[in-house]
Amino acid sequence: MKAKSIIKNLFPDFVLRIYLNYRRKKELKEYSGSNVECPICKSKFKVFADFGKEKRKNARCINCGSLERTRLLWKYFADNTELLNSNSKIKLLHFAPEKPFFNEFTKLKNIEYTPCDLFPNKYNHYKSNTKITKADITDIPFDDNTFDVVLCNHVLEHISDDRLAMAELFRVMQNGGWGIFQVPIDYKREITYEDPSIISEAEREKAFGQFDHVRLYGLDYKNRLEESGFKVIADNFIEHYSDEELYKFGFVKPELIYFCEK
Numbered sequence: 001m002k003a004k005s006i007i008k009n010l011f012p013d014f015v016l017r018i019y020l021n022y023r024r025k026k027e028l029k030e031y032s033g034s035n036v037e038c039p040i041c042k043s044k045f046k047v048f049a050d051f052g053k054e055k056r057k058n059a060r061c062i063n064c065g066s067l068e069r070t071r072l073l074w075k076y077f078a079d080n081t082e083l084l085n086s087n088s089k090i091k092l093l094h095f096a097p098e099k100p101f102f103n104e105f106t107k108l109k110n111i112e113y114t115p116c117d118l119f120p121n122k123y124n125h126y127k128s129n130t131k132i133t134k135a136d137i138t139d140i141p142f143d144d145n146t147f148d149v150v151l152c153n154h155v156l157e158h159i160s161d162d163r164l165a166m167a168e169l170f171r172v173m174q175n176g177g178w179g180i181f182q183v184p185i186d187y188k189r190e191i192t193y194e195d196p197s198i199i200s201e202a203e204r205e206k207a208f209g210q211f212d213h214v215r216l217y218g219l220d221y222k223n224r225l226e227e228s229g230f231k232v233i234a235d236n237f238i239e240h241y242s243d244e245e246l247y248k249f250g251f252v253k254p255e256l257i258y259f260c261e262k
C-alpha cells in the first residue's frame, strides 16, 4: 500500500520534471538573444515567453520560470533590503515558495531558509534537499518572534480568514523584522470586495477573478495589514524604471509593493 502510494506520488513529478527540462532546452534555443534580462537568474533572451490564460507577452523567464512580479520583488530585495547580502544570518520563512526564489534562497549562505506550504507535496518536483515544512497559515507551527523576514505572496486571497493569517504572520515575525505579502489588487477599487456566500468555483471566478480566490482586494489592503499590527509602506518602487527598463526586465505596471514591518 505504502509503495503504491509512493509510486503514485512520484510518477507525475518525474514526468513533470522531464517535460520542464525538455521544454527549457528547446526554448533556450528558440529565445536566444539579449533584449531582455532576468534579474534573478541573470539569463538574457530575445524576449520572455508568453504566460497565463490570457497569454501575457514578455512574461516567463525561459531559464528559471520567473514571472513579472517575481522579478520585480527580486529587484526590490536587492535594492531596498539586505536579504540577499546581509552580513549576519537572516531567518527567512517563505510561504508557497516560488521556484525561482526557492532556487536562489537555498543557495544563499546568509539565509537560514524555511520554505513552507499547507500542501508540501505540491513541491516534489523541486529538485532540492531542502525540506518544505507543512504549515497552515492560520495556525503557523512556529514560536512567536522567530523570523527576521517572512514572505507570503499570492496566498491571502485564497484564505477565508485572512485577518487571522495576517495575525499569525505578525506573531512569528521578530520585532524589527519585515515581510512582503503581495496579493492581486484591483487598483481602481477603494474597498475590498468579499462575500462569503459566493462559494462555487464559477461564481468565485466571476466575482473575484479566479475560481479559488475568496475576495478581490482593493486599495484598503494596506489598512487591513495595519490593523494586524504591521507598519506598512505601499511602495511604488516600479516607478523607478523607464519604459525601456520595464521591457528589459519584463515588469508590468501598476504594482505597489507592500513592505510590512513589525
Ligand SMILES: [Zn+2]
Residues within 6 Å of the ligand: 038, 039, 040, 041, 042, 043, 061, 062, 063, 064, 065, 066, 100
Ligand atoms: Zn530567470
